[in-house]
Amino acid sequence: MVSARIFVQGIVQGVGFRPTVYRLAKNMKLTGYVRNLGNIVEIVLNGEKKEIKKFVKELNHKKPPISKISSLKLDWLENSSPSYTDFKILESSTNFSGSSVIPADVAICNACLTEIKSPKNRRYDYPFTACTDCGPRFTVIKSIPYDRERTSMEEFPLCPSCQIEYTDPEDRRYHAEATCCPICGPSVYLYKNKRLELENPLKEAVNLLDDGKILAMKGIGGTHLVCSVEQEKVVEKLRKRLGRFNQPFACMCPDVDTVKTFAEVSSLEEKTLTSRRRPVVVLKKSDDYFLAPSVAPDLHNIGIMLPYSGLHYVLFHYSAAPAYVMTSAIPSRFFIIS
Ligand SMILES: [Zn+2]
Numbered sequence: 001m002v003s004a005r006i007f008v009q010g011i012v013q014g015v016g017f018r019p020t021v022y023r024l025a026k027n028m029k030l031t032g033y034v035r036n037l038g039n040i041v042e043i044v045l046n047g048e049k050k051e052i053k054k055f056v057k058e059l060n061h062k063k064p065p066i067s068k069i070s071s072l073k074l075d076w077l078e079n080s081s082p083s084y085t086d087f088k089i090l091e092s093s094t095n096f097s098g099s100s101v102i103p104a105d106v107a108i109c110n111a112c113l114t115e116i117k118s119p120k121n122r123r124y125d126y127p128f129t130a131c132t133d134c135g136p137r138f139t140v141i142k143s144i145p146y147d148r149e150r151t152s153m154e155e156f157p158l159c160p161s162c163q164i165e166y167t168d169p170e171d172r173r174y175h176a177e178a179t180c181c182p183i184c185g186p187s188v189y190l191y192k193n194k195r196l197e198l199e200n201p202l203k204e205a206v207n208l209l210d211d212g213k214i215l216a217m218k219g220i221g222g223t224h225l226v227c228s229v230e231q232e233k234v235v236e237k238l239r240k241r242l243g244r245f246n247q248p249f250a251c252m253c254p255d256v257d258t259v260k261t262f263a264e265v266s267s268l269e270e271k272t273l274t275s276r277r278r279p280v281v282v283l284k285k286s287d288d289y290f291l292a293p294s295v296a297p298d299l300h301n302i303g304i305m306l307p308y309s310g311l312h313y314v315l316f317h318y319s320a321a322p323a324y325v326m327t328s329a330i331p332s333r334f335f336i337i338s
């Protein structure tokens, strides 16, 4: 039996790395611990040398999808082989500094999406549903190591049900730092002329959009100005307010099939649209294009993105719109000077 200390750098915090290490070590019957150390991950393993070597190989294969290992340093501790009886995730330590990359926010995963679409699930219609594989990272991290107490989710202590998921190594929310639910997490509010609307805010938001109103929608990583894509007068009004007279507006569509009703989508474009980064993809307008002329004036193409958070999916759940203009609230430079 030998011990090894492994330091892993890269995108290794906030991506479900520690739970993966935990499961792997447990499966391979290795003992020791894993912890966030400053901005890197420290793994100490106790077991047979060939098993530890196998562990490193497996970790490279089975690392979480959004993680990235930029360096992995292994030191054999042949002279000191402490006898751990179990494998544990230890409390993080801030007492270290190395280079680390804070991961970007990630679009909601299919497992979480299934939950918010299932009427019997406790997260049905809950816009802030997340797990170790998805949800906000960059937006919520205040400092590292990445733990809930150093994120903006600190204000929302976990309820007993979420706590069970968070502490169960077999659960996909094990150590998911941004996890929450309707009981313990943030809520959505709608302000109409500075007055708080109490009834279903996202349903009411859809009513207002249908009615030709422009909404500021504060999402997870910023604010979008949102309006109808079919009402030319509304889109023109938004252009006037922003002082952006020609720059095309990006739009959000509920799904790829709807995009295809007005734009051409190649298989590569479809793959890009649905990737977990959910970028705005510039597509060719099709012959059936029907959005208001002011959305992307005098252009043969249009910028489209798909929903990336539960908030957007719930909004579209109440909506029959083919898309919404979703643009940043940044006015043009010309507008500021004038
Ligand atoms: Zn998820």
Ligand SMILES: [Zn+2]
Pocket: 158, 159, 160, 161, 162, 163, 180, 181, 182, 183, 184, 185
């Ligand atoms: Zn909860």
